[in-house]
Amino acid sequence: xxxxxxxxVIPGDGxxxxxxxxxxxxxxxxxxxxxxxxTQEYDLGAKRWHATGETLPDxxxxxxxxxxxxxxxxxxxxSVPSGVLERGLLLKLRFAFDHFVNLRPSKLFPNxxxxxxxxxxxxxVVVREGTEGPYTGNGGSLRTGTPAEVATEVSLNTAYGxxxxxxxxxxxxxxxxxxxxxxxxxxxVLVYAGHMWKNIFDRVGREYPEVTTDYxxxxxxxxxxxxxxxxxxxIVTDNLFGDILTDLAAAVTGGIGLAASGxxxxxxxxxxxxxxxxxxxxxxxxxxxxxxxxxxxxxxLLLRHLGYETEAARIEQAVAADLEARDGSxxxxxxxxxxxxxxxxx
Amino acid sequence: xxxxxxxxVIPGDGxxxxxxxxxxxxxxxxxxxxxxxxTQEYDLGAKRWHATGETLPDxxxxxxxxxxxxxxxxxxxxSVPSGVLERGLLLKLRFAFDHFVNLRPSKLFPNxxxxxxxxxxxxxVVVREGTEGPYTGNGGSLRTGTPAEVATEVSLNTAYGxxxxxxxxxxxxxxxxxxxxxxxxxxxVLVYAGHMWKNIFDRVGREYPEVTTDYxxxxxxxxxxxxxxxxxxxIVTDNLFGDILTDLAAAVTGGIGLAASGxxxxxxxxxxxxxxxxxxxxxxxxxxxxxxxxxxxxxxLLLRHLGYETEAARIEQAVAADLEARDGSxxxxxxxxxxxxxxxxx
Ligand SMILES: CC(C)[C@H](C(=O)O)[C@@H](O)C(=O)O
Ligand SMILES: CC(C)[C@H](C(=O)O)[C@@H](O)C(=O)O
Numbered sequence: 001x002x003x004x005x006x007x008x009v010i011p012g013d014g015x016x017x018x019x020x021x022x023x024x025x026x027x028x029x030x031x032x033x034x035x036x037x038x039t040q041e042y043d044l045g046a047k048r049w050h051a052t053g054e055t056l057p058d059x060x061x062x063x064x065x066x067x068x069x070x071x072x073x074x075x076x077x078x079s080v081p082s083g084v085l086e087r088g089l090l091l092k093l094r095f096a097f098d099h100f101v102n103l104r105p106s107k108l109f110p111n112x113x114x115x116x117x118x119x120x121x122x123x124x125v126v127v128r129e130g131t132e133g134p135y136t137g138n139g140g141s142l143r144t145g146t147p148a149e150v151a152t153e154v155s156l157n158t159a160y161g162x163x164x165x166x167x168x169x170x171x172x173x174x175x176x177x178x179x180x181x182x183x184x185x186x187x188x189v190l191v192y193a194g195h196m197w198k199n200i201f202d203r204v205g206r207e208y209p210e211v212t213t214d215y216x217x218x219x220x221x222x223x224x225x226x227x228x229x230x231x232x233x234x235i236v237t238d239n240l241f242g243d244i245l246t247d248l249a250a251a252v253t254g255g256i257g258l259a260a261s262g263x264x265x266x267x268x269x270x271x272x273x274x275x276x277x278x279x280x281x282x283x284x285x286x287x288x289x290x291x292x293x294x295x296x297x298x299x300x301l302l303l304r305h306l307g308y309e310t311e312a313a314r315i316e317q318a319v320a321a322d323l324e325a326r327d328g329s330x331x332x333x334x335x336x337x338x339x340x341x342x343x344x345x346x
Numbered sequence: 347x348x349x350x351x352x353x354x355v356i357p358g359d360g361x362x363x364x365x366x367x368x369x370x371x372x373x374x375x376x377x378x379x380x381x382x383x384x385t386q387e388y389d390l391g392a393k394r395w396h397a398t399g400e401t402l403p404d405x406x407x408x409x410x411x412x413x414x415x416x417x418x419x420x421x422x423x424x425s426v427p428s429g430v431l432e433r434g435l436l437l438k439l440r441f442a443f444d445h446f447v448n449l450r451p452s453k454l455f456p457n458x459x460x461x462x463x464x465x466x467x468x469x470x471v472v473v474r475e476g477t478e479g480p481y482t483g484n485g486g487s488l489r490t491g492t493p494a495e496v497a498t499e500v501s502l503n504t505a506y507g508x509x510x511x512x513x514x515x516x517x518x519x520x521x522x523x524x525x526x527x528x529x530x531x532x533x534x535v536l537v538y539a540g541h542m543w544k545n546i547f548d549r550v551g552r553e554y555p556e557v558t559t560d561y562x563x564x565x566x567x568x569x570x571x572x573x574x575x576x577x578x579x580x581i582v583t584d585n586l587f588g589d590i591l592t593d594l595a596a597a598v599t600g601g602i603g604l605a606a607s608g609x610x611x612x613x614x615x616x617x618x619x620x621x622x623x624x625x626x627x628x629x630x631x632x633x634x635x636x637x638x639x640x641x642x643x644x645x646x647l648l649l650r651h652l653g654y655e656t657e658a659a660r661i662e663q664a665v666a667a668d669l670e671a672r673d674g675s676x677x678x679x680x681x682x683x684x685x686x687x688x689x690x691x692x
Binding site: 076114116117144146147148151154160187189190192199218250 | 433602
């Protein structure tokens, strides 16, 4: 285990800055004395784009590469045309650093709100493919803006890309007590990509005889997310379906304020990047209303990825205890961060 | 108004046969004496495919065209490779008959179950594009089955196709008391198609100053489906997003046993097709457990489309009253059909 962490920090837009500050506070508090934490902040996002027109210059991409991990707040602002920062910064990072495992755990903690009656027992993790599918930016528009316009979006899928993420998901399922893995796709309509996913899933599955598998179409999966979420253990799915399912998963497990994610490059060739699932929420930026818990849970994923399992678990336990102890009174971003930093302190 | 209805009936697979029988029972019961109903049944689906290898021969497509409308039960069986019947029969019909408006109303009736705590007031309709997007079958697979396989799925979108469905949705929103229309897409990632949808939506919207509009990314929309479904009135969206959202909508409004749909060709050039949103449910076929209500509500949509507004409303009121009167004891497919046929009888 390395006893130093070189962390790149991209606070980004809106509430990004605020939640990242709390994430760093908790990180500092949980780390053993002898671990040296070096952080370097990167000024990327809407402000930078307005000032310079840049989203992610090559020099900064190179510089980011020199770190052990990246902590990202949130990217996006209504003042920037939709897609510019998403494609030019967030997705560019995920693709450049080959973050093929987009890991999104969902757990319904006690004493948190869920729109679901009966509070089912929810504890699953979505392994979302992160570098292929409809997210490749492949497509175009012809005769743009005219009545004769044609626009395409191409979902690109490779056996190489699918097998590695499916294998990662089987490993994760195999390491969990219930050992269950569900493939979600839409192979009755998207037959080319869908059948490839299913065939690879079946083939790799034969190497994991202890893992129970099943398959759901994405539309049916959304039904089970609200009627029977306890049936899920690990889910593996494509980039776009994973995007949709993990927002829904967040909604049924305490809301987007608690949903953490890791954009992971399991080979270690590039730094992995950790970020809350929520966006930049410009409407509440600066009000102190942002819940930093999702970012703090993302820090736990970051620590686990770097080999600090004890510290990761300590954060997760602190979050569970903190939520359990809540009395319903509103707390500021800072107060939640302070409470969690105190709980994890060694 | 025509005083005869030439109806094509495709019972299909699994519970399709059973629910369609109840749909026809209620249709016969609600129609005024002087309306002549001529039905013609088509043997299409899994059994036919196993027997002959055919999904939808040209002669039958031609013959179906001669009808005023089509009532379809459900298509699909695990014994048939995934995609064969969906692409070769169901989607073939939607595309051949230019069903560009896939209409899917969602309403939470009293005394029905919802997984949502607090029983929000849900009453919206999704206008799902039916002839474009990722459903066109455009794509392919290279080096199939090898480690070097590449599979693509191409989402095709045209200004022609988007404008007509967006216009239809504005008309529907304008005719409803709340006059609200939400566009759902993912234009921060699928920038080519997404921006075209948004630009056309904004442009057509200027012709409907009384309609309030908003835009949501599909992932965010799923959150609101479970946390704030009452915010929706009319939703217009792409073929795949509509598929996903309407299953989720069904799940939060009494379940898939109540969700009706119409595949509508508004120009009247081709017959429109009405079907429950649910599938063929082979696991309960023959047990009498299938709920025919979704099919019966689809018959209401069919009648409205053909100009029988009074009869359509009568069915919808009967369903509401029937659900309200339920005492929780299980009823068979037949019993529900009988109860509704009795309620709508003139
Ligand atoms: C902001 C957007 C590009 C992103 C995505 O679609 O992946 C977000 O929704 C997410 O889930 O991280
Ligand atoms: C069976 C399948 C092809 C179909 C679809 O994806 O449109 C179904 O899910 C639906 O929603 O009608």
